Amino acid sequence: MFPEFGQFSLILSLLLAILLATVPLAGSLAGRASLQAFARPLAAGQFVFVAIAFGVLTYAFMVDDFSVAYVANNSNSLLPWYFKFSAVWGAHEGSLLLWMLILAGWTLAVAIFSRRLPAVMTSQVLSVMGMVSVGFLLFLLMTSNPFDRILPNVPTNGADLNPLLQDFGLIVHPPMLYMGYVGFSVAFAFAIAALINGRLDAAWARWSRPWTTVAWAFLSVGIALGSWWAYYELGWGGWWFWDPVENASLLPWLAGTALMHSLAVTEKRGVFKSWTVLLAILTFSLSLLGAFLVRSGVLTSVHAFASDPTRGQFLLALLAITIVSSLTLYAFRAPVVHSRIRYGSASREIFLLLNNVLLMAAMLLVLVGTLYPLILDYLDMGRLSIGEPFYNLTFSPVAIAVGLLLGAGIFSRWKKTDGGWLARKLLWPAAVSLIVAVLVPLWMGKFEPWAFAGCFSAAWIVSATARDLLDKSASRQGRWHGLRRQSRSYYGMVLGHLGLALTMAGATVVSNYGVERDVRMSPGDTVSIENIDFAFVQIGERQGANFRAETAQVDISRDGRKIATLYPEKRQYTVQRSVMTEAGIDAGLARDLFVALGEQVGDNAWAMRIQYKPLIRWIWLGSLFMAAGGILAIADRRYRIREKVPVKPAALPDREPDAGRAVPEAMS
Structure with missing residues (x-):
């Protein structure tokens, strides 16, 4: 009955999410403080019951409860305990439950750290987040229930976790990535609440900005971890493959970067307000688009979750409802909060505006490269593969232009900058x-x-x-x-x-x-790359917890002096009988030396991939x-709100912000 207790907890959390989405919002619109006061307890209750459900699923993995279909399909009694723990989010149902846990956690964090915000704003923000929770809880319970049972024919052992996911990367990468994806729901909720009450001003931007920045920071780490994981785990030696699922995480990062900079201008100068709200809606919508791409079954990728069309239709409907409803509200409310504050052609406002334009151009290039082949395939107009050459030709110039603009913009000043002074x-x-x-x-x-x-x-x-x-x-x-x-x-x-x-x-x-070379080597052979010698010494075997590995010993030397010894492996996993490559890497700040063991190509010869990777660690650093x-x-002190500010449902006057308010000289 323990798994049923987890499902019951999810049902209770759905009921609380429905109340959170409706009761505080009704209270804010009717001006009833008693109804607004329900927002924080409901947010806390929702988190508690989602956490209980997550704990129940984790327990099922740890005790090898193969009567739960999700556990039977993604675990095995031979799996080490730490991989059993990460297997909780190793496939679709569990990863969606992790997504929901993080969403409930962000909602609770807003409830805790918004006690000094106006009650109307807090209740509206939490209600919007409750609406998002309702959508994902319905998706979880209706199409992706992680507590479905296999009864009465319970298997004696599980099918095992995908060997590709039996890695430290699975433990840290998805939680970090989801913290970023889901965190942008807070910026979205603040934007919708601001549209509802008509308060798009410096105070609103100051409230939104820390949440947006934290989500962006988590997403940055999550993307870097995914790049690092793919680099050493897949055996290809690449750090970014322009895979559609990789692009799904890059899209909200680019939009979120633009949102952070736009919030800076709105906070300090009171301009770009409508643009900032639109970016908040776009960033969260791109996060939902990423979830759709990964979970709908429209993509074939090592990163994607196997899903049925029903799940894709549900996510597509959720994405459509979010975009249509938020843009409809934006269309009605954004015109009343325009501003007519003037600034010069070389001002910081212009540099930040151009920065956002370039970031949006980069985002559109990635979006087109990701979706265009899918649209062609869906319309039966042929198959088209858009890969690295397209992005190198289009994305790279935009990224370089962003860097050049950023360097010049550091010295710019608000309102007006003297061109001659800037040039000097x-x-x-x-x-x-x-x-x-x-x-x-x-x-x-x-x-x-x-x-x-x-x-x-x-x-x-x-x-x-x-x-x-x-x-x-x-x-x-x-x-x-x-x-x-x-x-x-x-x-x-x-x-x-x-x-x-x-x-x-x-x-x-x-x-x-x-430098990359694919070579045929036998024990005793040596290959030189960039004046570095790679000597294939021997091949042996070792037994792991749930796999058997053929391990090569490769000695690396320069000018006769030994640098390192690497042990690349070719693993065969016991249950799924699948073969995986574990690269040997000598890591350094200046360069990586990468060796991957391929297939046996003769009685005593093996295919080897040897690579010299200069400065690759700088990407993740x-x-x-x-x-x-x-x-x-x-952590800046201006984000510590010390007093409540009454919320008036009116637009900010078209005037300069208070000149006496001290602001740091920073672009973001």
Whole structure:
């Protein structure tokens, strides 16, 4: 009866979500504080019952309860306990329950940390999140129940977890990614609540901005973990494959990045209000689109969940309802909150606007590349594969342009910036960037136009940020005192921009100067790449907990000096009889040496994939910098709301914001 208790908990959480979606909203519209007061208890109750359901499913995995169909299909008694735990979200039903748990957690977090917000705003935000919860709980219970039983013929053992998912990456990657996906529902809820009550002003942007930034930081880490996981687990040695499911996570990240910058302008200058709301709706809609692509069965990918058409239709209906209803509300309410605040052609507002335009252009390129083949296939107009060449030709120039615009925008000022002063500020960052962009190809031994452009853009961001830090450190009390005066938001911006530069530099160098060779080797053979010798010493076997592996020993040396020994494996899993590749990697900040063991191609010969990957670790290090910058930015003291502000259902007056309010000099 234990699994039935989990299902009953989900039903109770659905009832509470329905009440959360209706009662506080009715109270806010009718002006009844007694009804608004139900919002927080309902949010807490919903979280408790979803957490109970998740705990019940986890327990079923840990005790090998194969009477539960989901456990029988995704676990095995030989599976190590830590993979049994991660198997809870290793397939569709459990991952959707994790999604719902995180959504309930975000709802509870808003309820806890919004006690100083106006009661009307809080009740409306929580009601909107309750509506989202209703949709996903219905989806979970009607099409994706993780507690379905196999009775009376209970299998003696399970079918095992997909060997591709028997990795540390499964433990950390989906939770981080879902924290980002689902976190954007908070920004969406704040936007819808603001449209309902007509309050699209600096205070609304200040309330929304920390939640958006936290979600963006989680999504940044989740995407980086997915890239790292694919790099070492799939045996291909690539860090990004432009897989449609990978693109599904990149789309809301690009829109969320634009949303963060737009919120900054709305908070500090009171402009771009309608644009900011539209971005909030778009970002969350793209998160739902990602869920549809992964779970509808329209994609064939190693990342996708096997799903039936019914689930796809349900998600498509949920996506359509969200987009149509929110855009309808936007169409009626957005015109009343326009602003007529003026700013110059070289102002920070213009730089941030152009930044958002480029980010949206990048998002549209990825969206078209992802959906166009699916649409053609659906209309029986043929099959088309859009891969790396398309994105290299279209996405790369936009990304480089974003970097160049960012470096120039660091020195811009609100309202108006003197063009001559800005040009003088950019002189030595431009000189430094040009030198770096020339030296890197010389160092790598080959000139590549894209490498020159990418390195210039990355160096441009770093040198402009360094120049800005130098300017802000100027103080009569000394440079250290000048730096201490800057806000956490400013240093969060610095970390975020440096992280972007690191990621751009790593992606540029490894894409243009990485070396890959597929060779046939026997024990005793040696292959040289970039003056590094890879010697195939021997092949052996080892027995794992639920697999048998053939393990090669490869000694790596340079100029006769041993650098490392790698042990790439070819594993055969006991239950599913599937074969997986475990690469051997010698990791370093400057380069990775990558060896993957392929198939046996002779009596004593094996296929080997050997790769030299310069600066590839910078890609993931940059992502961590960006996420850390986001977390540091929300620690700024101006996000600590100390007093309640009454909410009036009226638009912000068309005037300049209070000039006396101190704001940090930061782009985001």
